[in-house]
Amino acid sequence: MNYRGPKGTYDVYPGGREPHERPELWAWAESVARDHFRRYAYSEVRLPVFEEAQLFVRSVGEASDIVRKEMFVFHDKGGRELSLRPEGTAGVVRSYVEHSLYKVAQPVKMWYLGPMFRHERQQKGRYRQHVQIGAEVLGSDDPLVDVEIISLLYSIHQSLGVRDEVVYLNNLGDLETRRRYVPELRSYLEKHESELDPDSVSRIETNPLRTFDSKDRNTQALLAEAPVIGDYLSEEARAHFDSVKAGLEAAGVPYAVDERLVRGLDYYTLTVFEAKSAALGAQDTVGGGGRYNGLVSELGGPEAPGIGFGSGVERILLAANAPEEGAKLDVYFVTLTPEARLPAVSLAAALRAEGVACDLDYADRSAKGQFKQADRAGVRFAVIIGDEELAKGACKLRDMSSGEERFVPVADGPGELLRALKV
Ligand code: HAM
Numbered sequence: 001m002n003y004r005g006p007k008g009t010y011d012v013y014p015g016g017r018e019p020h021e022r023p024e025l026w027a028w029a030e031s032v033a034r035d036h037f038r039r040y041a042y043s044e045v046r047l048p049v050f051e052e053a054q055l056f057v058r059s060v061g062e063a064s065d066i067v068r069k070e071m072f073v074f075h076d077k078g079g080r081e082l083s084l085r086p087e088g089t090a091g092v093v094r095s096y097v098e099h100s101l102y103k104v105a106q107p108v109k110m111w112y113l114g115p116m117f118r119h120e121r122q123q124k125g126r127y128r129q130h131v132q133i134g135a136e137v138l139g140s141d142d143p144l145v146d147v148e149i150i151s152l153l154y155s156i157h158q159s160l161g162v163r164d165e166v167v168y169l170n171n172l173g174d175l176e177t178r179r180r181y182v183p184e185l186r187s188y189l190e191k192h193e194s195e196l197d198p199d200s201v202s203r204i205e206t207n208p209l210r211t212f213d214s215k216d217r218n219t220q221a222l223l224a225e226a227p228v229i230g231d232y233l234s235e236e237a238r239a240h241f242d243s244v245k246a247g248l249e250a251a252g253v254p255y256a257v258d259e260r261l262v263r264g265l266d267y268y269t270l271t272v273f274e275a276k277s278a279a280l281g282a283q284d285t286v287g288g289g290g291r292y293n294g295l296v297s298e299l300g301g302p303e304a305p306g307i308g309f310g311s312g313v314e315r316i317l318l319a320a321n322a323p324e325e326g327a328k329l330d331v332y333f334v335t336l337t338p339e340a341r342l343p344a345v346s347l348a349a350a351l352r353a354e355g356v357a358c359d360l361d362y363a364d365r366s367a368k369g370q371f372k373q374a375d376r377a378g379v380r381f382a383v384i385i386g387d388e389e390l391a392k393g394a395c396k397l398r399d400m401s402s403g404e405e406r407f408v409p410v411a412d413g414p415g416e417l418l419r420a421l422k423v
Contacts, residue, residue: 008122022325025317033111041109047114088116088132089267092110092136107139113132116132132313139305141305143247147248153287156311157311157316161320162277162279163279165319167254169272172290173229173232173270174236177237200216213264215282267298271307279318279319288309330356331379332373333348340385347383347410374400392409394411
């Protein structure tokens with residue numbers, strides 16, 4: 001029996017070919033993101049990868065594609081309906097309410113990194129298990145928090161070398177605005193129903209805003225003439241939008257307003273944004289997010305505003321200029337006789353304790369084979385131990401680039417070897 005990974009998943013493994021299959025790129029992306037969160041003063045949260053399914057229905061929205069088609073829902077032995085998390089915001093808000101974090105000094109700034117699950121059709125940049133780096137700020141409606149969240153997203157992407165990136169920005173108004181706008185949009189779409197693609201027709205009733213995401217040319221042309229939400233904004237929403245724009249300019253984040261930008265999740269109010277990379281194909285959104293001022297109270301908490309982003313690490317790596325892998329090892333031990341193996345183990349332990357990365361042969365290779373391994377690993381030094389070295393209470397240090405060799409005494413401990421390695 002041969003097994004393969006489940007459809008829509010991928011492995012990260014030694015020698016992985018695609019950028020998102022390479023372990024060293026994940027380590028790099030995570031460390032860059034972590035360092036940004038430190039600089040922006042965000043605390044990490046780690047939350048379950050499954051929650052009550054209703055949490056997502058209430059927050060992401062009944063009419064959203066995610067809830068209608070993409071959730072991995074299952075029942076536990078107690079008959080509870082659970083779902084693998086399709087996104088991170090709902091869990092963070094649930095946790096904020098559950099632990100009464102609205103009682104501490106506001107805002108609360110949090111970040112997370114972990115897998116999300118959506119039953120989508122697989123294609124490049126789209127998986128059934130993907131990993132998001134995300135941040136959420138709860139308890140402030142200051143437009144400069146919107147600016148911070150967008151700057152943070154942009155800055156992480158830039159530090160990771162995301163190519164040809166543009167941040168698109170829009171404002172969806174408050175829920176009241178949407179209540180006024182959606183019937184207008186719906187009646188426009190109904191009037192032109194015969195010219196729309198079938199997917200968009202099916203959305204007129206359930207979620208007309210999503211028609212803006214249609215890739216169909218006729219639909220797009222028609223939507224260019226459709227009423228835009230910007231014309232329905234309240235004065236407050238408009239002022240918020242202006243402050244965000246001024247803040248982004250002050251922070252040096254380039255952006256473009258896209259009045260037709262809507263998002264696939266229902267909880268958004270006011271600011272929404274998406275960062276796209278022209279280096280990607282059809283799945284060109286590297287990250288996105290927005291405000292959700294009604295969500296905390298919707299999930300049983302007080303009236304507390306929120307905003308955040310989620311960014312797909314696979315897409316970041318696909319859109320990035322991935323650095324070439326550097327050497328991972330400092331030292332490779334070459335043992336010329338079986339008696340040299342335990343002394344090599346002992347020296348390796350001493351070097352590793354001092355932070356030196358080293359490895360030895362576990363495949364019974366000849367001396368030639370071991371030197372080849374050392375070459376492959378790109379080490380600076382080989383430490384050679386054979387009969388002669390054992391007799392001398394020494395090892396032989398070979399500088400792999402110059403080929404120079406010298407004996408280093410080790411009978412009194414690894415001190416001299418460590419010094420020699422640090423030159
Ligand atoms: P989202 O736009 O659904 O937003 O997802 C955020 C990012 O996750 C996307 O831009 C994309 O990079 C990545 N992503 C989503 N689905 C997939 C997939 N199937 N395969 C690969 N990558 C994917 C959210 O999830 C919101 N929670 C963001 C947010 C946080 N809004 C406020 N706070």
